[in-house]
Amino acid sequence: MDAVTVATPREDPIAGLGAVHTRSWVVTMMLDLAGYVDDEDLGSGTAVEPAVGFGAFLVPMIERLIASCRRHGRPISTTGSAIVAYDLDPRAVEESRRRASVLLRAHGLSAALTRRLVTGWVRHGDFLLEAPALSQIRWVIGNPPYVRVEDVGRERLLSYRALWSTMRGRADVYVGFLQAGLEVLADDATMTTICADRWMRNQYGATLRSVISQRYAVDACISMYGSAAFETPVAVYPAITVMRNGTQRRTLLFDREAPLDQDHGATLLHAWRQGPADTPAARAAHAQWTRGWHAGPAGWPTRRSARVTAAERRLPTLAEAGVHVSMGPATGADTIYVTHDTAGIETERLIPAIGAQEVRRGELEWIGRHLINPWDDDGLVDLGQYPGLKRYVERHRPRLLERHTARAHPDQWWRTIDRVRPQMAATPKLLIPDIKERIFPVLDNGQFLPMHNLYYVVAPTWDLRVLGGILMSDIATQFVSTYSVRMASGYFRVSAQYLRRVRIPAYPTIPPALRRQLRTAFDARDLPAANDAANRAYDLRTA
Numbered sequence: 001m002d003a004v005t006v007a008t009p010r011e012d013p014i015a016g017l018g019a020v021h022t023r024s025w026v027v028t029m030m031l032d033l034a035g036y037v038d039d040e041d042l043g044s045g046t047a048v049e050p051a052v053g054f055g056a057f058l059v060p061m062i063e064r065l066i067a068s069c070r071r072h073g074r075p076i077s078t079t080g081s082a083i084v085a086y087d088l089d090p091r092a093v094e095e096s097r098r099r100a101s102v103l104l105r106a107h108g109l110s111a112a113l114t115r116r117l118v119t120g121w122v123r124h125g126d127f128l129l130e131a132p133a134l135s136q137i138r139w140v141i142g143n144p145p146y147v148r149v150e151d152v153g154r155e156r157l158l159s160y161r162a163l164w165s166t167m168r169g170r171a172d173v174y175v176g177f178l179q180a181g182l183e184v185l186a187d188d189a190t191m192t193t194i195c196a197d198r199w200m201r202n203q204y205g206a207t208l209r210s211v212i213s214q215r216y217a218v219d220a221c222i223s224m225y226g227s228a229a230f231e232t233p234v235a236v237y238p239a240i241t242v243m244r245n246g247t248q249r250r251t252l253l254f255d256r257e258a259p260l261d262q263d264h265g266a267t268l269l270h271a272w273r274q275g276p277a278d279t280p281a282a283r284a285a286h287a288q289w290t291r292g293w294h295a296g297p298a299g300w301p302t303r304r305s306a307r308v309t310a311a312e313r314r315l316p317t318l319a320e321a322g323v324h325v326s327m328g329p330a331t332g333a334d335t336i337y338v339t340h341d342t343a344g345i346e347t348e349r350l351i352p353a354i355g356a357q358e359v360r361r362g363e364l365e366w367i368g369r370h371l372i373n374p375w376d377d378d379g380l381v382d383l384g385q386y387p388g389l390k391r392y393v394e395r396h397r398p399r400l401l402e403r404h405t406a407r408a409h410p411d412q413w414w415r416t417i418d419r420v421r422p423q424m425a426a427t428p429k430l431l432i433p434d435i436k437e438r439i440f441p442v443l444d445n446g447q448f449l450p451m452h453n454l455y456y457v458v459a460p461t462w463d464l465r466v467l468g469g470i471l472m473s474d475i476a477t478q479f480v481s482t483y484s485v486r487m488a489s490g491y492f493r494v495s496a497q498y499l500r501r502v503r504i505p506a507y508p509t510i511p512p513a514l515r516r517q518l519r520t521a522f523d524a525r526d527l528p529a530a531n532d533a534a535n536r537a538y539d540l541r542t543a
Contacts, residue, residue, distance in 0.1 A: 058083070080120045465523060
C-alpha cells in the first residue's frame with residue numbers, strides 16, 4: 001500500500017487520543033500469550049507496539065529483550081530494530097522514552113547508547129499511517145486506542161479509510177489498528193491485543209471479521225468481562241485476542257461470566273502452554289479448545305452459545321414465526337415532541353407516548369406524556385388547519401430548525417424524523433427497552449405509542465403473553481447475549497438486529513398446557529417458571 005499524506009498531529013489532534021492504560025498483570029499475561037519471552041531470541045525479530053502510551057507494554061518488553069540478549073549472547077546495542085512503538089501524543093512519547101531510559105541505565109548501558117535505542121524504539125507518529133511502511137513483523141502487542149470515529153478529523157479519517165478497508169461506517173479507530181496490525185505480520189507471526197469486544201459481534205466489525213476468516217487465524221479469544229484490566233474503569237468490556245498470519249488451528253476460548261483475575265490468568269496461561277491435548281488443564285481454567293473458528297462476516301458467538309447454535313438449526317426466526325420487531329419513531333427533538341405541555345393543542349394531534357424508563361420495572365408506569373403528532377393519513381398536516389399545534393411548534397421553531405431533517409426539508413420544518421403512525425398506539429404489542437441486562441418484555445394492550453428507545457413486538461397470530469413468557473426466558477436472552485454488545489455495566493444493547501436473530505418455537509408446536517404455563521409465568525414475572533416452560537417449549541433435551 002502507498003503511504004497517504006495527512007496533516008501532522010499538531011495540526012489535527014484526535015480528541016482525547018483514547019488512552020486507557022493496561023494493568024501490569026494483564027500485560028504480563030499478554031506478553032506470555034504472544035510468546036514474547038526471553039527463551040526466544042527476541043532481538044532477531046521486530047515487535048510493534050501500535051499505541052505505546054506511557055509504556056505499560058514497552059517497559060516489560062524491554063526487560064524481556066535484555067534478558068533474551070543475555071541468554072542468547074546478543075549485544076543489546078544490536079537491537080535498534082527489535083522494538084517499534086508509536087504514539088500520537090508527544091507527552092506519551094516523552095514519558096515512555098524516559099521510563100525506557102531509566103531501565104536501560106539501571107542495566108548499565110551508557111547514556112549515548114540508551115539515547116540511541118529509546119529514540120529509535122519509540123516514535124512520535126500515527127501507526128495507522130506508518131504501518132504501510134512496515135513488514136515482516138514478528139509480534140504486534142498492545143492496547144489499541146479506543147477513539148470514536150466522530151473524534152477524528154475529516155482529513156485524517158479519509159486517510160485511514162483509504163488505507164484500511166475495515167474502517168467503514170461507524171467503525172471506531174481500533175478496528176483499523178487491528179487490520180493494520182495483522183497486515184504487517186510475517187508468516188506465522190502473531191498479534192496479541194486487548195480492546196473492546198464490540199467489533200466481534202456488531203455491524204461495524206463485519207468487514208474485519210471477514211478479513212480475519214479469509215486470511216488469518218484466531219489462536220485465542222479471552223473475555224475480560226468484569227475484570228479490572230485497566231487502571232481506570234471503562235464503559236465497554238474488553239477481550240484479549242491472539243491472531244496469527246497463518247492457517248486456522250484450534251482456538252483457546254475463555255468466556256466465563258466471572259471476572260478473570262491474576263491467579264485465574266495464571267491458570268489460563270498454563271492451559272495455553274499445555275495446548276489442546278491437555279483437556280484437564282483447559283477445564284481447570286474454565287476454558288475450552290474449539291475446533292476451528294467462525295467463518296465470514298457473521299458475529300462471533302461465544303462459548304455460551306451452544307444451545308443457541310442448536311436452536312438455530314431447528315427453529316424459525318421471529319419473523320418466520322410471525323413476530324415482527326420495530327422501533328418507535330425518532331423525532332429529533334424529544335423534549336419538544338414528547339411532553340406534558342399539551343394545553344391548547346388539538347386532541348387529534350396528541351398520542352399517549354411511553355419510553356424505556358416507564359417500563360424498566362416490568363410494568364407500564366406511564367408518566368402522562370403525549371407525542372405531538374404532525375402527521376395524518378395523508379402526510380404532514382397543514383398547520384393552518386391546527387392553530388393550537390401551529391402556536392406550539394412556532395414557539396419552538398428555533399430549536400426545531402436546528403435539526404438535520406428541518407434543514408433538509410425547510411418547507412416542512414415541523415416534521416419529525418420518522419413518520420408517526422397513530423394506529424401503532426392502538427395495536428397490542430410487547431415493549432422491550434433498548435438497553436437492559438436481559439430481554440424484558442412488557443405488555444401494552446393497545447394504549448401507547450412507543451418511543452425510539454423502545455422496541456415493540458407485534459404478533460397477530462400469537463397470544464402475546466405466551467410470547468412474552470418465551471422472550472423473558474434465559475434462552476431468549478442468550479441469543480441477544482451471544483451476538484450483542486455488552487457494556488461494563490453488565491447491560492446489553494438489545495437492538496433490532498439482535499432481536500431478529502432470536503429463534504423461537506412456532507406457535508402451533510407449543511402444547512396448550514405449556515402455553516398456559518408461559519402465560520402464567522409472564523403475568524407473574526416469574527423467571528424460574530418462564531425458564532422451565534421455555535426450555536420445554538424449545539425442547540432443549542434434544543438440542
